[in-house]
Amino acid sequence: MPESPTQNDLDxxxxxxxxxxxxxRTSASRYSVCIMMDEKEFQKRCDAAFDALQRRLQEVGDExxxxxxxxSGKLEIQFEDADETRxxxxxxxxxxxxxxxxxxxxxxxxxxxxxxxxxxEKTGETLMQLMGRILTEQLGSPVSV
Numbered sequence: 001m002p003e004s005p006t007q008n009d010l011d012x013x014x015x016x017x018x019x020x021x022x023x024x025r026t027s028a029s030r031y032s033v034c035i036m037m038d039e040k041e042f043q044k045r046c047d048a049a050f051d052a053l054q055r056r057l058q059e060v061g062d063e064x065x066x067x068x069x070x071x072s073g074k075l076e077i078q079f080e081d082a083d084e085t086r087x088x089x090x091x092x093x094x095x096x097x098x099x100x101x102x103x104x105x106x107x108x109x110x111x112x113x114x115x116x117x118x119x120x121e122k123t124g125e126t127l128m129q130l131m132g133r134i135l136t137e138q139l140g141s142p143v144s145v
Contacts, residue, residue, distance in 0.1 A: 037096055037111065045111060046091045046098060048107065049118055049127055050075060053089070056128070064139055065074065067140050077102075087134070102134045 037045075054075055057068040067078045074090035087102035098118050100107040109118040109127055118127045125133065128145045135143040 006110070039093060042093060042096045042111070043091075043099075045118075046093075049098065050089070050091070053127060053131065057131070060135070060143055060145060064135070064141070064143055066135075066139075077135075085138065089131075100130065100134070105139060107134075 001077075023108070025065060054068060054070050057075070057077065061068050061077070065080050065106065067080075069076045069078065074088060077087040079085040089098065089100050091097075092099050092108075095108075096111065098109045100109070107120055109120050109130070110118040111117075115126060119125065119131050124131075132143050132145040135145065
């Protein structure tokens with residue numbers, strides 16, 4: 001098993017040791033290194049993302065027949081279906097991520113300085129793009145968030 005990269009292994013163009021940098025890659029892109037932002041900065045960015053997401057989901061929910069509830073630091077989307085399907089969007093402060101539990105999957109988004117928002121690293125989707133995709137999959141009709 002390969003060893004974890006050291007600072008010397010990192011590409012100097014993408015390495016930035018500031019506390020708000022979330023991702024630096026080795027020049028071979030084999031490793032991702034997350035340099036954590038502090039809790040206060042994470043909470044500020046997470047709150048802004050949740051506020052914008054909740055407003056947009058409430059608008060879209062009226063059009064597509066689902067309810068959005070916020071409280072206890074998380075958002076829940078409840079669908080009007082026989083299974084009473086629910087999506088849960090919650091901050092995970094210890095790891096500085098937003099997690100979405102939906103479609104029998106856990107999506108984990110981290111802050112991207114380049115995108116200026118939370119991003120699913122696996123696909124490059126922003127929080128809003130990912131929500132549009134999974135709502136579209138759930139509802140079977142196009143949803144734009």
